[in-house]
Amino acid sequence: MLFPRIIPCLLVHNKGLVKTVKFKDPKYVGDPINAVKIFNEKEVDEIMVVDIDASRENREPDYKMIENLAAECRMPLCYGGGIKTVEQADRIFSLGVEKIAISSIALEDPTLINRIAERVGNQSVIIVLDVKKKSFSSKYEIWTHNATKNTGKDPLEFAKQCEALGAGEIIINSIDHDGVMKGYDLTLIDKIRESISLPMTVLGGAGSLDDIGGLIKKYGIIGVAAGSLFVFKGKYKAVLINYPNRIEKESLISANFLY
Amino acid sequence: MIAIINYGLGNISAFANVYKRLNIPVTIATRREDLKNSEKIILPGVGAFDHAMTLLQKSGMRETLDELVLEKKIPVIGICVGMQILANSSEEGVLPGLGWIDGVVKKFDSLLIKHKTRLPHMGWNTIKPLNGNGLFASLPEDPRFYFLHSYYFHCNNEVNTVANTQYGIEFASAVNSENIYGVQFHPEKSHENGIHVLNNFANLNYVIS
Numbered sequence: 001m002l003f004p005r006i007i008p009c010l011l012v013h014n015k016g017l018v019k020t021v022k023f024k025d026p027k028y029v030g031d032p033i034n035a036v037k038i039f040n041e042k043e044v045d046e047i048m049v050v051d052i053d054a055s056r057e058n059r060e061p062d063y064k065m066i067e068n069l070a071a072e073c074r075m076p077l078c079y080g081g082g083i084k085t086v087e088q089a090d091r092i093f094s095l096g097v098e099k100i101a102i103s104s105i106a107l108e109d110p111t112l113i114n115r116i117a118e119r120v121g122n123q124s125v126i127i128v129l130d131v132k133k134k135s136f137s138s139k140y141e142i143w144t145h146n147a148t149k150n151t152g153k154d155p156l157e158f159a160k161q162c163e164a165l166g167a168g169e170i171i172i173n174s175i176d177h178d179g180v181m182k183g184y185d186l187t188l189i190d191k192i193r194e195s196i197s198l199p200m201t202v203l204g205g206a207g208s209l210d211d212i213g214g215l216i217k218k219y220g221i222i223g224v225a226a227g228s229l230f231v232f233k234g235k236y237k238a239v240l241i242n243y244p245n246r247i248e249k250e251s252l253i254s255a256n257f258l259y
Numbered sequence: 260m261i262a263i264i265n266y267g268l269g270n271i272s273a274f275a276n277v278y279k280r281l282n283i284p285v286t287i288a289t290r291r292e293d294l295k296n297s298e299k300i301i302l303p304g305v306g307a308f309d310h311a312m313t314l315l316q317k318s319g320m321r322e323t324l325d326e327l328v329l330e331k332k333i334p335v336i337g338i339c340v341g342m343q344i345l346a347n348s349s350e351e352g353v354l355p356g357l358g359w360i361d362g363v364v365k366k367f368d369s370l371l372i373k374h375k376t377r378l379p380h381m382g383w384n385t386i387k388p389l390n391g392n393g394l395f396a397s398l399p400e401d402p403r404f405y406f407l408h409s410y411y412f413h414c415n416n417e418v419n420t421v422a423n424t425q426y427g428i429e430f431a432s433a434v435n436s437e438n439i440y441g442v443q444f445h446p447e448k449s450h451e452n453g454i455h456v457l458n459n460f461a462n463l464n465y466v467i468s
Contacts, residue, residue: 001384001385002380002382002383003382003383003384003403004382005381005382005383043451045382045383045405046382067272070270071270071272071273072276073448074273074276074277074448074450074453074454075405075448075450076405076407076445076448077448093268093305094267094268096270098305098407099407118307119306119307119310120305120306120307120310121306121307121310121340121409122379122409123381123407123408124305124306124407168379168381168409169379169381197377197378198378198379199377199381199382200377221377221382223381
């Protein structure tokens with residue numbers, strides 16, 4: 001039986017780990033390798049690491065960092081940030097990363113999805129869509145470059161296009177809910193979930209394990225990712241890497257996962 | 260010594276790290292000379308079938324591997340696409356596989372998967388070991404492993420399936436024929452259960468019959 005995945009998402013900025021709120025105000029929360037070591041011990045389902053500087057600074061991914069992370073991870077690693085070419089994707093793949101996440105370049109040149117998939121297999125090509133609700137409208141739009149550029153594209157239509165081009169997973173990240181810790185944007189997830197037949201992971205807004213349980217109850221097998229929830233503790237947001245232990249996770253899943 | 264084949268695919272360091280934790284010496288083989296003293300072989304892999312076969316041919320290790328595995332009967336384990344290339348061919352590509360275990364690699368039929376189909380098969384799933392295969396000795400009940408694939412190994416001889424997993428259909432999540440093993444999941448990324456399987460592989464005693 002396949003289980004839903006509960007995934008910590010870590011952001012790298014100036015070589016340190018940070019957590020943002022609505023993609024702004026990065027707060028330093030620690031060292032990436034150290035965090036991975038802790039998440040190893042906590043036996044997380046998967047981990048996602050995004051270099052939030054690479055695309056914005058228009059530079060190459062930090063291969064040395066990726067290599068160190070991949071070697072340390074005893075769980076699958078999804079890396080994103082700065083990937084623009086098949087060659088870069090190939091190189092990152094050879095460092096031992098299981099999944100490669102692309103975002104801005106997929107919007108500029110969607111055919112790259114297909115070209116990367118041919119090399120690394122479509123199971124490993126992950127598309128991250130940073131999505132923001134349009135003001136005074138029920139519509140959503142995809143933004144890139146840390147929510148500074150509006151592509152004007154509709155996430156639902158684009159997700160379908162990604163699937164047709166051979167993507168392996170879609171990660172929907174809500175800009176408005178990022179770091180707010182008041183729950184996921186269910187309206188957004190609803191819109192996309194049933195329109196694609198790829199695995200989907202949602203990110204942005206988790207404030208408690210109940211938020212995660214709620215998603216599992218509603219959607220069953222789904223990737224549930226969170227940043228703040230797994231790096232902060234308490235109402236004053238003290239930095240503390242955490243993740244449900246084996247028993248907590250089992251009860252969270254068995255209480256919500258209807259199969 | 261266990262040789263980990265480095266042909267440009269898969270997480271070589273993750274395997275090396277697991278064995279380091281277990282205090283089992285390994286060597287990373289990038290050329291055929293590196294395979295000289297190997298007693299066991301790990302063939303890792305993540306990626307597309309043809310890409311894996313192309314890289315393996317290019318590595319210059321193919322002939323030596325054939326000799327070690329087919330003639331000297333050295334135990335080998337293929338991981339993920341490293342398992343799939345043990346087959347004769349794959350629906351994912353046009354190149355022939357190694358043909359070490361009689362079978363073909365097929366794409367999941369999404370029409371057979373309950374609820375709404377999601378491919379690739381991605382995440383933690385349980386496996387059911389069959390016939391007490393030594394690779395799965397003393398694992399907990401319903402052990403979970405990490406899967407990431409859209410194609411599966413179809414064995415032409417049922418006896419070669421040594422563990423199966425449910426995803427729409429029941430498919431072979433592990434195969435074995437004599438000294439040749441393959442697992443579809445990623446033991447190097449499956450926490451304790453994965454370490455356990457890699458330890459079992461290191462301790463397997465294959466007796467040439």
